[in-house]
Amino acid sequence: MIASYGSLAPKRYMYLEVMKITSSRSNVLGKGGYGVVFKGTLLDGRLVAVKLLHECKGNGSEFVNEVMSIGRTSHVNVVSLFGFCLEGSKRALIYEYMPNNSLDKFIYSEDPKEILGWDKLYAIAIGIARGLEYLHHSCNTRIVHFDIKPQNILLDKDFSPKIADFGLAKLCHTKESKVSMTGARGTIGFIAPEVHSRTVGVVSTKSDVYSYGMMLLEMVGGRRNVKSFVAKSSEKYFPDWIYDHFAQDEGMQACDVTSETAEVARKMTLVGLWCIQVLPIYRPTITRVLEMFERSLDELDMPPKQNFGGLVDISAHNMDVQSASSTSRRSERISPVTSKTLQRPPTL
Structure with a gap:
């Protein structure tokens, strides 16, 4: 499949070359359900992160999807793919090395604001938005x-963010307004409601905007939005809590x-709350x-409150905890978002 992309495909490496790059897989950076990430060095001295996927059967459509999605990109806020390996059941992705790991390591830490600081968090938020706009x-x-x-947000030596992990990405022709697709995509807690229902x-780029908004609120709160072990729903779902406490100093x-x-x-917080509006038409585009x-804070309106708690219940009911959501057709219809156009919260 990758061969059909011709010159658009990134450099292909043999498995033996991957072993040399990673010094026979001696330096582990991280592990996950997908496989293991190793630190490595290319012949020209560049440090890389090599994602070695678990051996699998089939045509590896998700692997090909990631190779071809990220292989087409070139942006300061999108991680660079240097090459890949596809040899029988052995598959690997070779990325630029990010010395500061991923964003979650900082925002879920004991003192995230102490480590990064609000100015750095703000710069990271804008960088991610720029990457998404690209x-x-x-x-x-x-x-x-x-x-x-x-x-899936990696941080370089200067803590500049780079969007990574394109295994679930969907390619669309830029002139198309609607794209049909099937399959499960996303992570519970970040999936837009239109993916459920x-x-x-319709599902569109605004589904990414929803996920971005949820991530923004986690950056503000320094905690996961959904905490399954908390009994009270007001404590369990941070977007609900922050909406109610936004105007209060103690909040x-x-x-x-x-x-x-x-x-x-x-x-x-305000931008995040706008991004997680239940109806896609009321969400802003990433632009x-x-x-x-x-804009200044005074120029930003408070969005109408949503039935956040209900979304958590729907998500838990409709989705398997280990997988992602079912999807529907996707379109790219844009409508301006200001509270002046919203006289009341949408009826859900």
Whole structure:
């Protein structure tokens, strides 16, 4: 399949070459359900991260999808793919090395604001949005990622963010407004509601915007939005809590916000709440998100409150905990988002 892409395909390595690059898999960077990531060095001295996937049968469509999705990209906020290996059941992806690992290692830590600081978190949030805007609107082929979450945001030596893990991405022709697709995509807690139910709306690049908004709120709160071990729903679902406490000083203080950092934290919260509007038509595009970041806090309106708790129940009911969501047709219809156009919250 990859051969059919011709010159568009990244460099292909033999398995023996991969073993040399990783010094026979001696330095493990991380492990997951997909396989193991090793640190390695190319012949020209560049450090790389080699994702060695578990051996599997079949045509490896998800592997090919990741190779061809990221192989088409070139942006400062999207991780670079240097090459791949596809030899029988052995599959590997060779990426640029990110010394500061992934975003989740910082925002779920004991003192995330102490380690990164609000200014750095804010810069990371904008960088991720720029990377998404590139994927959605600036590639020769539009890419919808479908798995935006802190674990898939890598940080370079300067803590600049790079979007990674394109295994679930969907390629779309830039001139097409609708794309039909099937299959499960996403991670529970970050999947847009339209992925669960066709009645909510069509699936589009705004599904990535929803995931981005959920991630923004996790960056603000320094905790996972969904905590299955918490009994009270108000404590269990952070977006619900932060909406109710946004105007209260103690609400922001609980997120380690000081008077000096309040504007940054409140702006990130407002943008995040707009991004997770239940109906896709009320969410901003990622381009609109970047425009919102450029405005002062006083220029941003509070979005209407959503039935956040109900979404958690729907998600838990409709999805297997180990997999992702079912999908529907996707379109790219854009409507402006301001509270002036929303006289009341949408009826769900």
